[in-house]
Amino acid sequence: MLAEKLLLNMLITISPVLIYSVLADNKRKLDSPVVCGLLQSMAALTCMIFSYANYGFSWDLRYVSLILAFLYAGPVAGGMVFTTIFTTRIIMGGETVLFGLVNTVLIAVVPFLILNRFWRFTPNKRVILTAIIGAWSLLVCFLSLTAFHSVKGQSLTINTNIPDLLIVGLIDTIAIAIAAKLNEGLVEKSRMKEKIQRAEKLNTLGELAASIAHEVRNPLTVVKGFLQLMQQDEKGKNYDYLSLVLSELGRAEAIINDYLNFAKPQFEKLEEFPLVHVLSEVKMLLEPFAVKQGVQLESSLDTSNFQLLTDRNQLKQALVNLIKNAIEATPEGGKVTLTYKLKDNHAYIYITDTGKGMDHDQLARLGTLFYTTKDKGTGLGTSVSLRIIETMKGKVSYESKLGIGTEVTMILPEGKKEIVNF
Template identity: 40%
Template sequence: MNRVEHSAFIGVIILDAGWHYTYINEYAAKILNRTPDELLGKVAWAEFPAAIRYACYDQLHKAFKNKVEVHFEEYIKSSNQWVRVSAYPFGGSLHIALHKPDFAEISSLLESEYYLKYTENFQDLITVTSVDGKFRYLSPAIQPLLGYEVDEMVGTRILTYCHSDDTEILRSILMDENHATAADQGMITCRFLHKKGWYVWFEKNYKWMLDEDGKRSQILGIWRDITERKLVEERFVQAQRLGQFGSFERYLNDEYCIWSEEMYRIHGLDPLDSMALSEAIKPIVSDDRDKVALAFETAIQVGISEVEYRIVRNDGEVRHLKSQIERVIRDNGRTAVRGLIHDITTYKQIETELKRSKANLEIAQEIAGLGHYDWDVIRNDLYWSDELFVLFHMRREYFGNTIEAFFNAVHPDDTVKVKEAIRDSLHGGLLDLVYRIIVNETEVRMIHTMAKTTYDEWGRPLRLFGTMQDITIQKQTEELLRKTEKLNVAGQLAAGIAHEIRNPLTALKGFAKLMCQANEESKLRYFQIMQEEFNRIELILGELLILAKPQVVAFKPHDTKAILSEVIELLNTEAIMSDVIIELDCEPDLPLVKCERNQLKQVFVNMIKNAIEAMPNGGGLDVSVKKAAGGVALYFADQGLGISEERLPRIGEPFYTTKEKGTGLGVMVSFAIIDEHQGHIEYQSKLGVGTTVLIQLPAFS
């Protein structure tokens, strides 16, 4: 070391076990672009943190740890030069010698002015790499391709930037000092890390340069960015995989063909370089081989063909395939056939399932009296399913396939309502309507239709698709239930009404006797009193008849306050007999409600009677009417026994009741009536406190 230390052209550095500079001569400090005083006592890695990425970090640690000499080449970025480094462990310290390498930094070609001008505009990257994988030279193309500056990369290891999946191929081909596996020149593809974090695909053509002894000294590489090509290839492979498309190609008279990776996957096989023709034919179901052969012959003769066939994979699974085949002439003049294979097994299964589902749907629609329709709004083309022609007693060949043809079958009194509802559904999206139709010129049927509108990207209605169901029997049953409930209510009211009628009758009998002996003036007064009692009896009997006899359904605007007042008048006697006080509170200026007066009266009777029966020990019933958003809200709040939380959700179900002898039909009928009025009923209750029933009805407009 004494001889080395005194050389004017050799840099000398001594580091202690803590990597502190204990000695550094002027030449070494100059190489590091520092002075000895600036470095003495300092920690090497703290002064030059970037050196951790370079070869010196690993090599110097190796010398210290293993107590061995190391020799390597390193690029010193601060002075822009290559140096040969020798490190010797000695007495707990590390002695380091720096001197110029034997080789020129870059050949005369790379240093020439002509070459520099050429590489400045050359889009491909040119590199020179040492045998231990360090960059000795990079062309300016490194910056636009990978974002690094040239001086950032010179001296760093090539493997630092290589994708982990590509490291082995790069290591074995580009860093083989013993000629064991790599040729002197060739081409590889690999990915390199961009400065901003992503990877770029390169295709590299390389050539080893040999020294005077014929040994590999450095490697020249030309790197071409093929990222776009790789993306296209990956998208094509992904498209094949997602779309279950495979591709093949075969020269005529060849006994093998080339399959894409997806072809092997479809057939359940491991990929090969080529597929023997006999092996390619083997999976085809024997019954389909003739038509496959015919399709190939047709493609050879005509130029293109198509065929569907089945294969049996090694695992026994049958797959349905569809192939498009074409004839092509290659650059070498040879004729080939190529094509795409599409795995349509899933589509075949769906097609089979759809056929079965369609058959089941047709049976279900026939049983339920249900049919579907599809109206093309733009072309005014109306499609009806077979069930609708049966429902409307029409024949398909006589149907006009237009919306006007449908309107011709609608009951004249409902035509306007149906047209308005359809017009609203084209803007609102949904249709839910009950209306009447006329079949066989005289028979009236009730129809329930539900539909949904689809729109284009500008929000214009395109199609109205929906179902129709004959609900005539259902409506007749509901009407029968209402009549039954009316009679039931009338029977329950009989005792109270009898008592209510007995009082005026007793008064009438008494005044009749008095009139026999009264003077003219008294007779006139008695007559007026008797007339009032007659009017009261007539009112009570009229209300009872309204509940008992059938009524013509007619929706008209009515005042809910007036209807409530009449019902309370009718039930007040029964309430008094049950020690129940009914209080009515109405807000002023309430909007009118479009309703069927007698049906609404039936609902109110049910609500008040239920409230009275819920208070066996008497109490108060507060009935109030308030304005609500878009209509009125009616509240019936009693102080009765209340309903438990688990029973509340079942209120309104047929034959479900909280009464010992009740049927539950009264509440069910009330729900149905309010629903027909586009209203809503809601129950709120607490055991021991009471129940509040909210009825909301839309205002007449």
């Protein structure tokens, strides 16, 4: 009877994920934690209704919903499930009501405390961590059961041929692991959808930018050439005006080149070189700019002989843009740190600043053409940098908190020239 009840509970705990995926396919808005909290609360309540009473306790999988709500939907959803379980347990009453309330509090504390660090782990580690917290909930319940029998002056004995406690532990672990894995699938699906939509937008914008840039650059080159000829013969007051016009035309030409580079980065000269040398050069190049801004630029570079095979100038352009953004986002007296580490044949470059930071919406739009957080800017620098790193088969990710700062993580794969033996 216990196994049947818990297997039913397992289906109930999985149902919110399945309902959530159906709603996602129907393109309804469900990113609100309230929706997740409502679904998980209903699952927890249903589990409590279909519980198995034995040893003076009601055995069910209500805490699976509580843990999942906190970890995968946030404190609002977790708080909703906690309130549902707490209130329902008071209404149910009984001589073990105090033990049940204490269990709920102790079990809810752990996922609440690790909530901020949970998403720093890889998907598989998140599933394992969720299962471990599920084991913690079982331990709390069993300790509570022992305490209850001790208060009653009884010893805890199992007078059945089936090891009930092992069944509870096994089904609970399987249920929370399956539910966590399904949640990870939804998270991955959502991220893949965002990446596909972003890639489509970037490709469309890239094609548009390239076509416009080509059409504008041709007449611009003609105008610039005639103005240069006119400047050679001009010695009067108009000479300064022509110099200013040529300077602005040069700036316009640089912007057009950025558009073309965004559309398709041109790797004109592929060469093999140590990454640490380029990082040192970029740091030296930007140190005067950092001093001018009143910002301290520090570095911690791994001296390992990590070789890259790519266009050195394009990589430098990407690094300069990203580090310069960090310096400009940092107020006077702040600090920007450039860190380089080697992990699993990949170079990890961290650019950390103590600037104003960005909220979730700003992070989501970062790298989009024409979007910038600066008062003056086109947003091309970041877009071009991300496109260059992407072309190098690298990855760039951002973590930021308002008022604390931003950390840019760049991951580059190792590249070496192939040696051909004849």
